[in-house]
Amino acid sequence: MEITQFVVLLCFTSVFADSLIASNDECNSDNYPFTKIGNKYYLVNTGMKMNWFEAAHVCRTYDSDLATIESEAEMNALAFHLTTNGQLGKYFWTSGSDLALEGKFMSLSNGRPMTYTKWSGGQPDNAGNNEHCVHLWNVNNLLHMNDYPCTGQGYPICERRKPSKCCDVENCINIMPKCALSKLLQTYLQTASIFNCVG
Ligand SMILES: [Ca+2]
Ligand SMILES: [Ca+2]
Structure with a gap:
């Protein structure tokens, strides 16, 4: 040279x-329109109830995905946020489902088995052989997970993707x-x- x-x-x-x-x-x-909750950025969208599939689509429109909760710390941070905003009583969709294989809960967002779960008592129960999507609900003032009909109604919690360009x-x-x-x-x-x- x-x-x-x-x-x-x-x-x-x-x-x-x-x-x-x-x-x-x-x-x-x-980071707009996401809010830092714990160590992640979320969009807690309580504008309109929708089924799990619609919730996944809504998150994609924000270039994000339904939330994948990966630790007790993340669950606690979300619970604190929802409690302080008076939203703990609502149903919120997460990325988890066992649509592909009954009983094997996977994250739609990262394609991997759910590494963290906090099921409420007796869950997941696949009630009516029709519960395949994971939502968050309040049981005894604590945020828990439950399998629920994917066509049921809930609000999406979208999670900002880890920046790939940054x-x-x-x-x-x-x-x-x-x-x-x-x-x-x-x-x-x-x-x-x-x-x-x-x-
Ligand atoms: Ca199921
Ligand atoms: Ca259930």
Whole structure:
């Protein structure tokens, strides 16, 4: 590589690094319409009751998915939020269902078995052989899960996806070799063809 080509490559490296930093700032500043509850961002949508399928669609319109509660801490944070907003008595849809295989509850949002459950007493009971979708309900002033008819009515709790375009410093370092080097190589090849142009 000639020195001039190397200098140009360094310039493009610097510009690309700056663009990464800028996009990172943009991503961190805009969480609307989601609210931070515990360590995740949710949209608790109590505008209209709907069935589980409609709830999943509504979340997708916000580029999000029905909530997947993954720990006692996340459950407690949601319970606290719903209690303080006077919404604990409502039914809320989550991403869980055993639609694919009876008794095997999976998250529609991440395609994996539910890693955390907090069923209320006697649940899941698949009542009437027709309960395949997981909602949250209040039992003895505590938020629990229940399997419920997917065509029943509830409100969606949407969960913001983990930002894929954004990255913290640690993730940027991991991503750099995959995406940045490819772009830098393309840039270099374009630059090299300019340098080799004799016309
Ligand atoms: Ca079921
Ligand atoms: Ca049930």
